[in-house]
Amino acid sequence: MKKSAMLFTSITLAATVLAACGNDSENATNTENNSSKQEQTNSDDKSSEMSIESAATTKQVEAYQTITDELNKMKEDQEVDWELVETTYTSELKSAVNEIDNEFDTFISTGIQAGKSGELDKNVARQIIDKGTQSYFYQKQKSLQQAVIDAKDANKEDEAMLHFEEIQLLAEKVFVPTAEKRDSYYELDGDSSIVENINNGLSAQEQALSEGDMEDFAVTKQVTDKSIYKSYYLASNSYAEKIEEAVKTGETDELQVMQTEALGFYQAIKGSLSGGDEEAAEKLSELYDISNDPEAIKADEVNVLFAKAFTGKIKGYHEKVAELAKEDKLSEGKEAAMEANVFLKAIEMPLMEAIGEEETDAVYEDAQNWFDAVASENADDAQKLSDRILTELESVVE
Numbered sequence: 001m002k003k004s005a006m007l008f009t010s011i012t013l014a015a016t017v018l019a020a021c022g023n024d025s026e027n028a029t030n031t032e033n034n035s036s037k038q039e040q041t042n043s044d045d046k047s048s049e050m051s052i053e054s055a056a057t058t059k060q061v062e063a064y065q066t067i068t069d070e071l072n073k074m075k076e077d078q079e080v081d082w083e084l085v086e087t088t089y090t091s092e093l094k095s096a097v098n099e100i101d102n103e104f105d106t107f108i109s110t111g112i113q114a115g116k117s118g119e120l121d122k123n124v125a126r127q128i129i130d131k132g133t134q135s136y137f138y139q140k141q142k143s144l145q146q147a148v149i150d151a152k153d154a155n156k157e158d159e160a161m162l163h164f165e166e167i168q169l170l171a172e173k174v175f176v177p178t179a180e181k182r183d184s185y186y187e188l189d190g191d192s193s194i195v196e197n198i199n200n201g202l203s204a205q206e207q208a209l210s211e212g213d214m215e216d217f218a219v220t221k222q223v224t225d226k227s228i229y230k231s232y233y234l235a236s237n238s239y240a241e242k243i244e245e246a247v248k249t250g251e252t253d254e255l256q257v258m259q260t261e262a263l264g265f266y267q268a269i270k271g272s273l274s275g276g277d278e279e280a281a282e283k284l285s286e287l288y289d290i291s292n293d294p295e296a297i298k299a300d301e302v303n304v305l306f307a308k309a310f311t312g313k314i315k316g317y318h319e320k321v322a323e324l325a326k327e328d329k330l331s332e333g334k335e336a337a338m339e340a341n342v343f344l345k346a347i348e349m350p351l352m353e354a355i356g357e358e359e360t361d362a363v364y365e366d367a368q369n370w371f372d373a374v375a376s377e378n379a380d381d382a383q384k385l386s387d388r389i390l391t392e393l394e395s396v397v398e
Contacts, residue, residue, distance in 0.1 A: 050158045056096065057140065057166035061173050063092035064133050071126045082116040085129070093133065100139045107267060108132040123257045124290065131264020137174045138228060138268040141167055145221045152214050164209055167224070171198055179231040185238050192348060194234070197227035219338050226342035229272070233306060233346060235265040236288070240302035247295050255294040262297075263288035276312030280305040307350045307396045314340050314393060318386045325379045337374045341367045344389075347396065354395045363392045 052058055066088050073080050089112060097105045111128030114120035120128075144163050151160035179194040188194060201224030208217035239262035243255055266288050274281040284305050287297050317340035321333035344351075344367055352360045370385035 050162050052162065052165040052169060055162060055166055055169075057144070057169060060093055060096060060140075061137075061169060063088050064137070065173070067133070068130060071129060074122050074126060080115070080122065082112070086112050086116065089129075093136075096140070097133075097136045100136055100143065104132055104136045104139070104267070107264075108136075121256065123254075124260045127257055127260040127264055131261060132267060134174060134178065135232075135264065135268035137170055138232065141170050141175070141228065142225060144170075145225065148209065149214055149218060152209070152212070152217075160209065164206065167205075168202060171202060171224070171228075175228045175231065178235060179228070182231050182234045182238070186234060186349070192345075194227050194231045197230075197342075197345075198224055201225075201227055215334075219335050222335060222338040222342050226339065226346065229269055230342075230346040232265045232268045233310075236262045236269075236284075237299075237302060237306055239265075240287075240297050241299040243294050243297045244299045252295075256290060259288060259292075259294040259297065260290055263290060273306075273309040273313070276314075276316060277309045280308040280312070284309070303350055304397070307347055310343055310347045311393050311397050314343050315390060317343070318390060321374055322383065322386065325382060330374055330377045330379050330382065333374045334371070337371045341371055344393075350396050351392075355392060359392065363389060366392075 067085050070081055070085050070088075089108065094105060094109070097108065108129055111120075111125045111132060115122055115125030115129070144167050147163040148160050148167070151157075151163060175198060176195055179198055182188065183193050183195055190196070201220055201222075204220035205217055205224060208214070208220055239258045243258050243262070246252060246255060246258070266284060270281055270285055273284070284302065286292060287302065287305075317336045320336045321330070321340070324330055324333040324336075344364070348360065351363065355363075366385050366389050370382055370389060373379075373382035373385060
């Protein structure tokens with residue numbers, strides 16, 4: 001697969017022993033051996049520090065799994081050890097979560113305290129903790145992506161590779177399992193599969209990293225990142241559909257649990273969506289807030305709000321590329337163009353509903369050609385294609 005075509009893709013220590021005579025020879029040899037052993041120890045320590053097994057992210061994922069396993073006992077009507085949940089979160093995750101976003105810590109800590117005290121239904125508390133932590137891991141992934149680039153720029157090859165391995169670990173343990181559920185629920189496969197797009201993005205990033213092409217790494221990371229983003233969007237969206245269906249059938253026992261799951265997944269992306277259409281993003285926050293009556297959540301309204309927010313994001317990236325073109329810096333717009341295109345892929349279903357499958361395919365062809373025009377610095381073609389894409393997008397939010 002061509003990179004530009006993928007919309008939605010021991011240190012060996014050598015010691016020299018000096019030949020000498022008598023006690024001086026023995027002392028020199030001992031000194032050399034001790035020095036060599038110390039160097040080897042230092043090397044081993046450094047290697048250990050740079051291993052994925054001892055990485056902070058690995059320990060955090062293990063803590064998350066410990067918490068999840070404990071909370072899942074309630075599914076079998078077993079007693080949950082809330083002290084274990086709280087202690088594990090406080091010792092292994094709380095500080096790191098606060099570094100990323102203290103709102104996430106407030107969200108998770110509130111869930112723990114409410115579950116511990118019985119103030120909230122235990123399953124509601126479980127979802128707050130679980131989805132709040134997943135939201136943290138999504139933002140952690142974003143910071144790790146930048147950490148790879150920063151380490152590579154500083155010629156810290158081992159550090160760059162370690163951070164990328166941390167991203168791969170998060171994908172395997174957290175993001176892909178969530179994406180698999182969305183693929184199953186929405187029957188997504190082929191180039192529409194979220195799992196496939198996450199894996200394609202990671203493969204392209206790994207290749208770019210191995211080749212030292214950090215410009216391409218920055219572009220292809222958008223496939224990985226925005227595919228995970230799409231997973232959380234569709235997870236949140238799907239619960240709106242499930243809630244409305246449950247109200248219609250009178251199966252209302254789990255409404256607040258589902259509302260909390262929707263809210264938890266939305267936490268990961270709401271800050272970003274606000275940059276597209278603040279009013280739509282805020283309305284989604286209000287609907288999903290557990291202080292709101294879940295029966296007020298309507299799938300069609302949620303679909304429209306998400307479409308408006310995504311369309312705002314896509315327009316913003318098109319405007320950024322257009323500004324770069326005016327400054328004769330169009331080639332610098334590849335990353336923004338890829339972001340726009342992967343966001344565009346995220347709203348494939350509402351786009352098809354609004355303009356049909358054939359027209360949607362045409363929009364995606366235009367989007368690919370637009371990216372190629374940006375990459376080849378063809379400003380005229382890029383502008384014409386951008387105008388056409390944005391015109392079609394108006395159909396989604398009318």
